[in-house]
Structure formats: C-alpha cells, structure tokens
Amino acid sequence: MNLATAFPPFGLRIEAGPLVLRPITDDVLPALVNLALGGIHDPRRMPFYVPWTDAPPDRLPLNFTQYHWGVRASWAPEHWDLQFAVEYEGRVVGCQGLATKDYLVTRTGETGSWLGLQHHGAGIGTKMRQAICALCFDHLDADEVTSAAFADNPASNAVSRKVGYQPNGTMRKTRREGEWKGSQQWMLTRETFNRGPEITVSGAPEFRRFIGLDPVDAPCA
Numbered sequence: 001m002n003l004a005t006a007f008p009p010f011g012l013r014i015e016a017g018p019l020v021l022r023p024i025t026d027d028v029l030p031a032l033v034n035l036a037l038g039g040i041h042d043p044r045r046m047p048f049y050v051p052w053t054d055a056p057p058d059r060l061p062l063n064f065t066q067y068h069w070g071v072r073a074s075w076a077p078e079h080w081d082l083q084f085a086v087e088y089e090g091r092v093v094g095c096q097g098l099a100t101k102d103y104l105v106t107r108t109g110e111t112g113s114w115l116g117l118q119h120h121g122a123g124i125g126t127k128m129r130q131a132i133c134a135l136c137f138d139h140l141d142a143d144e145v146t147s148a149a150f151a152d153n154p155a156s157n158a159v160s161r162k163v164g165y166q167p168n169g170t171m172r173k174t175r176r177e178g179e180w181k182g183s184q185q186w187m188l189t190r191e192t193f194n195r196g197p198e199i200t201v202s203g204a205p206e207f208r209r210f211i212g213l214d215p216v217d218a219p220c221a
C-alpha cells in the first residue's frame with residue numbers, strides 16, 4: 001500500500017513532450033504557492049469566481065494549501081475535483097483541474113486552470129487544456145467537457161475557442177463582493193476537439209476503478 005494505492009488520483013500522470021500534469025501532492029505545494037505569490041493575473045481583472053488571489057501575501061500560503069487539502073478531503077464518488085500541478089520543461093508553471101458532479105451519470109466535467117504570469121502567452125495554457133481534455137475523452141469516457149471565463153479574460157476564452165469548445169451561453173456571476181460580470185460558458189465534445197500533442201497517461205486503470213467507471217475486480221493494465 002502506498003499513497004497512490006490508497007488515493008488513486010495521486011497515481012495519475014499525463015505527459016506530452018515537455019508538458020507534465022502531475023498530482024498535487026504536498027511536495028509540489030510550495031512551488032505552486034511561490035508561483036501564486038508572484039502573480040497570476042492583472043489584479044484589476046479578477047478571472048476567478050472565488051477571488052482567492054486577492055488574499056494578502058501573508059494569508060495566501062495558508063489559504064492555498066488548505067484549499068488543496070480540502071479538495072482531497074472532500075473527494076466523493078458523487079463529486080470530485082481532479083487537480084494537477086503543471087510542469088513545463090521541468091519547471092512547475094501552474095495548475096490544471098477538472099471538477100465534476102455525478103460523473104457516472106453526466107459524463108461531463110468543467111476544466112479550470114492558471115499559470116504564473118511569467119509563463120503566459122507561450123502556448124502552455126492551450127497544451128495543458130488539450131491534455132486534460134484528451135484524458136477525459138480517451139481515458140475517462142467523457143461525453144463533454146465545459147469551461148467558462150469572464151468576458152474580460154481574452155486569453156482563457158481564446159484557449160477554449162482554439163481547443164474547439166463551442167459557445168454555450170452566458171451567465172451573470174459574482175466577482176468580488178457586490179460585483180457581477182458576464183461569464184462566457186463553453187462546451188466541448190470529441191467531434192470538435194482540436195487535439196494537441198499526443199499524451200501518455202499512467203494510473204488511468206486504477207483511477208477508472210476508483211471513480212466507478214470499471215468494476216473493482218477489473219484487471220489493471
């Protein structure tokens with residue numbers, strides 16, 4: 001028994017050339033905190049529904065680490081949030097997640113991601129989104145993947161468009177206290193998926209059994 005046996009999300013790893021999506025184990029949390037402290041976006045335009053990057057620098061490390069411990073602690077078959085640290089050419093550059101409810105029924109999940117400011121605009125955001133969508137369609141039997149971004153987040157909306165997501169309406173979402181902003185909703189199916197570099201995945205059979213896609217006595221590859 002090791003941690004990945006007890007908690008199979010810790011055994012999942014996606015590789016696509018210089019890009020690696022690895023589980024957010026405790027050893028990678030300090031590098032992610034450092035990235036977040038260094039800035040993720042222009043502070044004038046909050047991209048997140050929960051404005052966690054507004055936290056003062058002396059609170060952000062605690063908030064950030066507690067958030068990721070909470071993601072693990074609240075994992076349940078009915079609702080889960082798969083969070084990866086993103087490495088590019090051996091450096092930790094950001095996070096890529098996939099959150100879902102009742103996955104076995106809905107076969108849909110919402111992607112969410114961020115990169116440290118110094119890593120923006122180099123195509124990494126597109127590649128990591130393509131990698132997680134390939135995981136969903138090719139290894140997790142997803143029917144669709146959704147995303148959303150505020151109207152004043154051209155980079156995120158551009159990534160969704162490039163990866164092949166289709167516009168799926170708009171919603172008013174609160175952003176910071178007392179403020180709302182239109183949020184563009186996006187939906188991707190395998191038919192319009194614009195694939196990136198081929199991915200190699202480890203830990204998928206164990207993860208599939210863990211989330212109930214395969215029976216527990218199914219053989220592991």
Ligand SMILES: CC(C)(COP(=O)(O)OP(=O)(O)OC[C@H]1O[C@@H](n2cnc3c(N)ncnc32)[C@H](O)[C@@H]1OP(=O)(O)O)[C@@H](O)C(=O)NCCC(=O)NCCS
Binds near residue numbers: 047122155
């Ligand atoms: C969203 C994010 C992950 C995208 O990552 P990235 O590596 O910068 O994205 P890419 O370089 O792959 O692509 C960005 C695209 O946005 C476009 N873009 C960026 N700024 C733009 C602007 N002001 N106007 C129009 N297009 C813009 C780029 O031109 C590029 O498209 P192209 O390749 O067709 O030219 C990154 O910007 C980020 O972390 N932002 C802050 C956090 C965030 O917004 N997360 C998403 C919350 S919904």
